[in-house]
Amino acid sequence: MAVYTQVSAEAAERLLALYDVGRLVSLKGIAEGVENSNYLLETDRARFILTLYESRVDPADLPYFHNLLAHLHNAGCPVPRFIDDRQGNWLQDLLGKKACLIEFLPGISVSEPTPIQAAAVGKSMAQMHKAVAGFSEAKPNPLGQESWKPLFERCDRAAAESLLPGLADDIARECDWLEANWPSELPKHAVHTDLFPDNVLFRGDAVGGLIDFYFACTDFRAFDLAVTHAAWSFSNDGKSYLADIGRALLQGYGEVIQLSDAEKQAFALLARGASSRFLLTRLYDWINTPAGALVTRKDPLAFHRRLEFYRSADVVALFGVEQ
Amino acid sequence: MAVYTQVSAEAAERLLALYDVGRLVSLKGIAEGVENSNYLLETDRARFILTLYESRVDPADLPYFHNLLAHLHNAGCPVPRFIDDRQGNWLQDLLGKKACLIEFLPGISVSEPTPIQAAAVGKSMAQMHKAVAGFSEAKPNPLGQESWKPLFERCDRAAAESLLPGLADDIARECDWLEANWPSELPKHAVHTDLFPDNVLFRGDAVGGLIDFYFACTDFRAFDLAVTHAAWSFSNDGKSYLADIGRALLQGYGEVIQLSDAEKQAFALLARGASSRFLLTRLYDWINTPAGALVTRKDPLAFHRRLEFYRSADVVALFGVEQ
Numbered sequence: 158m159a160v161y162t163q164v165s166a167e168a169a170e171r172l173l174a175l176y177d178v179g180r181l182v183s184l185k186g187i188a189e190g191v192e193n194s195n196y197l198l199e200t201d202r203a204r205f206i207l208t209l210y211e212s213r214v215d216p217a218d219l220p221y222f223h224n225l226l227a228h229l230h231n232a233g234c235p236v237p238r239f240i241d242d243r244q245g246n247w248l249q250d251l252l253g254k255k256a257c258l259i260e261f262l263p264g265i266s267v268s269e270p271t272p273i274q275a276a277a278v279g280k281s282m283a284q285m286h287k288a289v290a291g292f293s294e295a296k297p298n299p300l301g302q303e304s305w306k307p308l309f310e311r312c313d314r315a316a317a318e319s320l321l322p323g324l325a326d327d328i329a330r331e332c333d334w335l336e337a338n339w340p341s342e343l344p345k346h347a348v349h350t351d352l353f354p355d356n357v358l359f360r361g362d363a364v365g366g367l368i369d370f371y372f373a374c375t376d377f378r379a380f381d382l383a384v385t386h387a388a389w390s391f392s393n394d395g396k397s398y399l400a401d402i403g404r405a406l407l408q409g410y411g412e413v414i415q416l417s418d419a420e421k422q423a424f425a426l427l428a429r430g431a432s433s434r435f436l437l438t439r440l441y442d443w444i445n446t447p448a449g450a451l452v453t454r455k456d457p458l459a460f461h462r463r464l465e466f467y468r469s470a471d472v473v474a475l476f477g478v479e480q
Numbered sequence: 481m482a483v484y485t486q487v488s489a490e491a492a493e494r495l496l497a498l499y500d501v502g503r504l505v506s507l508k509g510i511a512e513g514v515e516n517s518n519y520l521l522e523t524d525r526a527r528f529i530l531t532l533y534e535s536r537v538d539p540a541d542l543p544y545f546h547n548l549l550a551h552l553h554n555a556g557c558p559v560p561r562f563i564d565d566r567q568g569n570w571l572q573d574l575l576g577k578k579a580c581l582i583e584f585l586p587g588i589s590v591s592e593p594t595p596i597q598a599a600a601v602g603k604s605m606a607q608m609h610k611a612v613a614g615f616s617e618a619k620p621n622p623l624g625q626e627s628w629k630p631l632f633e634r635c636d637r638a639a640a641e642s643l644l645p646g647l648a649d650d651i652a653r654e655c656d657w658l659e660a661n662w663p664s665e666l667p668k669h670a671v672h673t674d675l676f677p678d679n680v681l682f683r684g685d686a687v688g689g690l691i692d693f694y695f696a697c698t699d700f701r702a703f704d705l706a707v708t709h710a711a712w713s714f715s716n717d718g719k720s721y722l723a724d725i726g727r728a729l730l731q732g733y734g735e736v737i738q739l740s741d742a743e744k745q746a747f748a749l750l751a752r753g754a755s756s757r758f759l760l761t762r763l764y765d766w767i768n769t770p771a772g773a774l775v776t777r778k779d780p781l782a783f784h785r786r787l788e789f790y791r792s793a794d795v796v797a798l799f800g801v802e803q
Contacts, residue, residue: 160511165591166682182683183586185520186511188483197508197520199586263506263522268488359489360505 160186162194162209162252169198169207172251175242176258178202193371194254197261204261205240209254214371216248216255221296222370223247223257225289225347232288235281235358235366237262262366264358272405273362275389279409281364282352282385286378286414289347298350298374300434302339306332308437316444321458328436331464335430340377340423348381349373353388379420382410383427386475387435387463395462404477411476425470432464483509485517485532485575492521492530495574498565499581501525516694517577520584527584528563532577537694539571539578544619545693546570546580548612548670555611558604558681558689560585585689587681595728596685598712602732604687605675605708609701609737612670621673621697623757625662629655631760639767644781651759654787658753663700663746671704672696676711702743705733706750709798710758710786718785727800734799748793755787 163186170181179200184207187195192213198205210216229236237260239247249256267274298304309332314325349356351372358366390403410416416424439457446454486509493504502523507530510518515536521528533539552559560583562570572579590597621627632655637648672679674695681689713726733739739747762780769777 166588167590167592169588181588183681184588185508187520188509188511197510265489265492265504265507267490269490358506 160188160194160196161211162254164194164196164207164209164252168252169196172207172249172256172258173198173200175244175246175249176240177243178205178240178258198258206237206259206261207256208259209251209256211254218296218371219248219255219257221294222373224294225292225373226370228292229285229288234285234288235262235364236285236370237366237368262358262368264360264365266355266357267359268354270354270389270402271362272401274359275402275405276409277359277362277364278352278357278385278389279382279406280412281357281367281409282349282382283410283413285349285367286346286381292347294347296347296374298376300350300372300438301374301376302335302430305430305433305437306336308441312437312441313444317440320440320443321461324461327461328433328440331429331433335426335433338426339430340419340426343377343379343420343423344417345375345377347373348376348378350376350381350384352381352385377420377427378414379416379424380427380431382407382416383424384431384434387428387431387460387467391459391463391466393459394456395459395466398466400474403475407476421472421476424475425467425472428467428470429464432460432467436460436464483511483517483519484534485577487517487519487530487532487575491575492519495530495572495579495581496521496523498567498569498572499563500566501528501563501581521581529560529582529584530579531582532574532579534577541619541694542571542578542580544617545696547617548615548696549693551615552608552611557608557611558585558687559608559693560689560691585681585691587683587688589678589680590682591677593677593712593725594685595724597682598725598728599732600682600685600687601675601680601708601712602705602729603735604680604690604732605672605705606733606736608672608690609669609704615670617670619670619697621699623673623695623761624697624699625658625753628753628756628760629659631764635760635764636767640763643763643766644784647784650784651756651763654752654756658749658756661749662753663742663749666700666702666743666746667740668698668700670696671699671701673699673704673707675704675708700743700750701737702739702747703750703754705730705739706747707754707757710751710754710783710790714782714786714789716782717779718782718789721789723797726798730799744795744799747798748790748795751790751793752787755783755790759783759787 166184169184173181179202182201183199185197187197189195192211194209196207198207223239226236230238240258241247309328317325356369389406390399436457439455443454443457489507492507496504502525505524506522508520510520512518515534517532519530521530546562549559553561563581564570632651640648679692709726712729713722759780762778766777766780
């Protein structure tokens with residue numbers, strides 16, 4: 158949520174000279190994205206996002222993200238495209254970083270989604286899951302189930318205990334349980350795995366943009382849906398489950414893709430996994446981010462509460478009576 | 481250079497409902513402004529800057545800034561206007577902060593100005609100085625000459641010495657000298673006092689916007705010009721004086737306003753004052769900002785080097801042969 162690399166107007170103009178997109182009119186660093194530097198760059202012809210990739214994105218993964226977004230765009234999904242320069246290059250070197258010029262999509266991210274918006278997000282995610290048919294590139298999920306136990310082992314247990322007594326043992330047991338019960342045969346393809354409200358742009362109640370694909374990878378489609386369910390259907394602190402939002406999201410998805418019985422049966426388990434993934438990355442960051450750093454630390458317990466919810470959730474009730 | 485207060489799309493929509501400016505289409509936090517939170521807010525009709533005033537701007541000063549910008553705008557200067565809501569209010573309460581919706585001006589801030597751009601800035605500043613005729617509100621400069629000695633007394637001398645041996649004594653002597661020699665009779669009116677390259681928006685080589693008036697106050701017009709000279713005419717680190725830039729700036733100003741002989745004679749002194757003002761505020765921030773804080777600390781010595789330049793500068797050479 159910060160600009161790590163300062164790009165001068167002169168540097169942006171030198172970059173733009175490679176492209177056939179018009180002349181620089183405005184350049185504003187924006188407080189967006191997890192670990193990249195982002196600029197809203199306007200020319201006399203269009204607006205773009207200029208992204209400089211900082212430490213967390215591996216440049217070797219960028220071709221995967223590029224190809225996935227090109228595939229989704231061509232299939233009609235509202236995702237931003239990487240822009241090619243005159244030579245056909247979409248990847249540049251700028252100030253010692255890899256950088257891309259990306260289509261700007263207007264739209265606003267809601268903080269308190271309505272059921273109508275949640276249904277639209279569910280539907281849009283399902284359309285994206287349909288649209289990846291034919292996209293053949295594979296990329297393991299670096300934050301998938303197999304990563305959770307090793308990630309927890311890199312967290313200081315005493316620090317976890319100081320957040321909540323019993324938390325360390327609880328996480329250790331959960332990791333074991335997820336490992337023992339994680340499915341292997343569910344439908345799997347390229348998925349987003351981070352579709353929080355920040356990453357959906359609405360125009361009114363319609364989804365105008367799905368953005369920030371830097372956690373995209375190959376994983377269960379129902380896991381992607383479970384991440385989205387955990388991200389959208391709770392109060393921020395995880396204390397309240399918003400049943401109307403959760404149901405609308407799943408019903409919106411169901412209008413386009415009928416989950417199999419196996420996927421529905423696994424849904425609470427997958428949502429426990431999704432909650433654990435964010436609990437663990439937040440816990441790791443909480444412990445290892447110095448107070449006062451540029452990055453705002455997010456409360457790990459907000460996802461521990463979600464985890465507790467899914468442990469006792471009635472799957473039929475989650476999906477609502479209509480399904 | 482950060483967003484301190486998070487404004488949700490919903491909160492922005494509630495605010496916009498007070499105005500007749502269209503519906504929210506996009507909202508991006510931007511990394512701009514010294515100590516305020518700024519958003520680029522787009523409606524279906526226009527773009528705006530939404531500013532929330534954080535600790536450094538005293539809300540009691542906002543009417544002065546509002547009235548000055550309205551006066552300058554009406555006089556044809558390229559400054560952003562505060563937007564009135566349907567009730568005629570330009571000042572709002574938002575998330576516990578004072579907030580304003582402000583006209584968006586396109587344009588880019590240059591980091592390496594050309595002489596043509598420097599001349600345009602000088603001319604634009606002079607046009608602004610002409611345009612304030614008839615603006616009768618007064619506001620003492622909180623960072624004017626009288627503030628420098630008290631500000632230095634709040635700085636830890638040992639910390640100053642650790643930056644550069646001898647710095648503390650040098651600043652103390654300079655403050656005394658400036659106090660003894662500071663003029664009292666030069667032309668004085670509302671001025672900007674912070675017109676760094678960041679605060680000028682170019683469209684090509686033309687000045688399209690003068691922004692960030694939150695240090696505006698009543699002071700000598702030649703002091704305002706001296707601040708701009710110190711801000712524009714050096715390499716960032718203050719080690720190199722860029723004579724062609726400095727001369728172009730002063731000549732651009734001189735096309736609109738002929739400085740009096742007294743102002744020209746005082747110019748090197750005023751520029752020593754301008755250098756001391758930024759040396760002192762940067763020194764104070766350097767000593768009192770914890771490492772790793774949100775705000776990037778700026779090098780105080782970059783302005784100590786400017787101070788040393790102006791101590792030995794030949795005023796005639798600064799203005800060039802033509803004047």
